[in-house]
Amino acid sequence: MKKKVLCVMLTLVMTASMLAGCSGSSDSASADTIKVGVVGPFSGSSAMVGDTERKGVELAANQINEAGGINGRQIELIEEDDEQDPTTAVSAINKLVSSDNVVAAIGTVNSSCTLAMMDVTESSQIPLVTPISSGTAITDPENNYIVRIQASDELQAGAITEYAVNDLGYTRIAVMYQNDDFGTGGMEVVVNTLEEAGLEPVAVEAFDSNATDLSAQLLTIRDQDPEAIIMWTMYAAGATIAMQAQQLGIEADLMGGGGLTNAQLYELGGEATVGILNTQTFFADADQASEEAAAFITAYEEAYGETPDSNAAMAYDSMMVLAEGLEAAGDELNPDDIMAGMKAVENMPLATGTITIDENGDANRDILIIRLCEGGTYELVK
Amino acid sequence: MALLETKKLGINFDGLVALEDVDFAAEEGKITAVIGPNGAGKTTFFNLVAGFYTPTEGSVHFGGKDITRLKAYQRAEIGIARTFQNINLFKDMSVMDNALVGLHSRAKSNVVSSMLRTPAQRREEKALREEVMSYLEFMGLADCAQEKAGSLSYGMQKNLEIVRALALRPKVLLLDEPASGLNTQDLDELSGRITNIRDRGITVVLIEHKMDVVMSISDRIAVLNVGRKIADGTPEEVRSSREVIEAYLGKEDE
């Protein structure tokens, strides 16, 4: 009998909390704070990127608030986890838009989640700044409420391939990529750029984004004896590839995109990662970078005690660019003014270089090529 | 004419011979008993006839046709119903639903008509339920029709298994130790019920240990021991035959 009463209570409590949740839509943007939503994968296998995204945005917001906020109003960040699943991403953005009445949103990491959220932000006219997703379909012309800070795949993949073919004169190049929208996007651009240069990739091998053992793929590549391997993945898998390639006696040069730059690449991979070349818009070495980048690095190290990676820098810049938009939109903060303000950003020096936002919402800037040397320091190559 | 017949029926499980070279015949409209000490292979014999095991040798015939190839559910469709030695009811379903499953092969409504509850389907359901109520009344289970089968007493569960088999409108009913575990009051009613079933024109094949029940209602008795048939005849012949006494009581030491 006791158990019966208990589970009826349980059901009633559930339904009560549901109904309470429904009515709990707080008032619209109250006078004192500007509500900005932040969506990211804070759990699941790419939680590491979600964490760096969150830290980058928080650092920027704190700096802005300390400097008096925007037109005298403080920024209030509301963070939501999207569990790297489009369904949850849509729920998260809906909560921010309808329950918390945010003025604008920053997010997310996985391109599929960003695409799912864009449908909501576009119809409810909420500006969305995506720091990290690099899927090419994101900045399509119809959707005029999206700004992307991350340099798209074309720019990065194209740059590293051209560098390998033209500057290093390699002809036998293999490609390894993470089997998701991030990896596939990069791989396709590398393969197209090679074909334009009249070359064929000697091997194209995919691996599961959370795979732990890549020796099978590396062995197949070793058979083709490539001069270089372009790997389109994040720094964790990059370190695994470097270590296992060294174990299997593969001497080819390792190259990749912006996802590789992170202090952890050297920490995890050790000596095996020395010599890795990758494209970058953010230079992780304080003394050789522009002063804005250097200021960002020192501020980040003070706040979090670890050197920032490119994702942290992208997230930081997203908040800064959004702040420009909010500033330009004055007090009513109507969405079109915010978008206009952001698209007016011209040669603004930020952590990831001097940024100009084009009319599609893409941030264009020059692409650097950097090389990882002994002890984890980077040197600018091009 | 023998309705149910087996010729040279035998089965061995990886070399262990459970049944060997059994010829058996059950006359239509009669009660034929199968007796024998524990482990004689009686239930294995039933499982072979009902189609749950495929014999390694011999054949099973029903109404003159060889049904050795037919699967268990096909044999049920053509009218071979059986009960289980240890009760095998649908515990979580109601008594009514248990019996209704018996009528399964007699009904016609398919998936789509069930989903749309077509008038024909609803009429058929009503008819099925009335028929089942008559069987339940016959076995004295009518008032607990909505109860869960699992919550019935042991005796009532035994009766429900028989109701379920009857609902199949069988031509032959294989009863596997219907008397085991019954209290005296149910026991007295059982003999009457079995003869009543036979009078409805259903041939009965009965496995039973209680000799007074077997001897009183059986028209013929077959005796199995260690997988072989050692005797076959009327109750009197079987009671006096030497092999049967030895099988049960063991040989006198010469």
Add this chain to the structure above:
Amino acid sequence: MTFGKIYEKTRIWILLIIAAILPFAVTNNYWLHILNIGGIFAICTLSLNLLTGCTGLFSVGHIAFYGIGSYTAAVLSVKCGVPFLIAVPCAGIMALIFGLVLGMPALRLKGLYLAISTLAFGEIAYRVFLNWESVTNGTRGILGIQAPVFFGINFRSYNTYYYIVLIFLVMTVVLTRNLIYSRTGRALLAIRESEIAAQALGVNTVGYKIIAFAASSFFAGIAGALYAYEVHMIAPESFVSTESITVLAMMVVGGIGSISGSIAGAFVLTMIPEVLRSTGDIRLVLYGAAIVAIVIFAPRGLGGALEWLDHLLMGNHKKKVREEE
């Protein structure tokens, strides 16, 4: 006319009326979206309830059919311009075909081996969604699924689309309920209780298992199609095998074999992560703990509790089925 009698007659209608006016009471888009997703998952849980709840065929790969339904609807509507009212049934039929494809070989397996083979099927399906570029656009997913438009109403916004989900949910409940309380349903339940006894009573268990696979994958396909139109874009990440386990958890939490339980389980497990959003980092820790707690304290699931409450209100508390507590 005691309160019990009135309640018994009208309770279905009360529920329907409440459901119909809900979008007017709940104007917040966030919770409307949650209700829609809850409804869609209720249909998927009801379909799993047919397979695992009623027939005892333990499937841990059910999201594969949901995904096949989503992709069929998306491909038909985006690439071939097929309207909503044709795309959704086609999605159901396509899922039904794959239900048969999986059902046939899996019939020889029992219990855990069947579960693992369905899980393997789910993983394979996810990777096909991920890598079959020409049809599913691979990792980029399919974008721009237009909302259905008929009777001059564009069902793009959540409060209008809510009614489409509600209609499909009510249809699924009626159809599955009729199926369970029919000759076919009894055959399925008999297979769950004791396959041997079912065969002895003339039930072609192999045939009926295939029916169970086909019917359940059909409704899962419908749920998948409705999801595609709700979110307007689909990507492989929504159909990973952990989602199959979530749907299984919804059914178990709701109460195995109970229709009201499946619906309650679907809504409750959709709501819990959202209600816990305010707890930030420990959200999923509490979600996992909630699943364990509900399963322990509600042995017959939420459905069991709802049915108990139902009987109580109907006043026939006395002669109801004896509880084997």
Add this chain to the structure above:
Amino acid sequence: MQILQQLIQGLSLGSIYGLVALGYVLIYQAWGVLNFAQGEVCAIGAFSLLVLHAELGMPVYAAMPVAVLVSMLVGYVIEFLSFRPLENANGTTRLIATIGVSICVRNILRMIFGADYFSFPTIFGDTPFQVGELILVPQNLWNTAIGFALVALLNLFLKKTRIGKSMRATAQDKEAARLMGINVRASLTGTFVIASALGAIAGMLIAPVYLFNFNIGATIGTKGYAAAVLGGLDFASGAMTGGIILGIAECLAVVFGSSEYQSAIAYIVLFLVLILKPSEIMSKKKKVEKV
């Protein structure tokens, strides 16, 4: 030659899957349910070794047993909270409980260790040495050796020792075991705790080979129970064979098939094996179903 190298890689990968699968088989035998939280127990083994060795500076050989103890303790808590109350619930309900536990434990690990990846100094050295054309990594060889050693040890324990026999008896039939005077409660919990120890050892052997974060439990967990089922869930050596089959299938998949479908290959192999030959590989005794 490349095939041979892939086979070696497959063997070492497979032995790790086998190690994880051991835990699943033991718990399945005693409790009749696949414990989806076993992957998390491996993760706890790896993380506790990391904390003891890297943070607290304990030498590896001292840290290992302590890490195993920690995992056994966590195993006991999981068994107490989620397995014991559901002892006689039906299989599906108990499975969902283990899933709830795995979500809970995985996210607790995420809160403590954050989402970063950790690497681990190899215990048995990872400088590869060359044997003819083949490149062998000591850590992998040790993993394979320890895997087989554990299987032998486990078989010995279950067959020869009194506790082992009582565990097998409980696994067969709880009531009969109770009648024989076996403390069923103790042997059930004992089986669980031993399975947690095996999981911890598997976690500790995996840590040095790969980078791992809080999600390692999910990734190797799925491969673990796939291997356990492949091996027949009936005997410990079956788990190892299942693991090896899985590991080799994955490696050969890349050589012959396309790498995109590499991780799908493991499941395709599992699906085909289950469908085509359920009786041979699976338990022999269930040939004819007792009616």
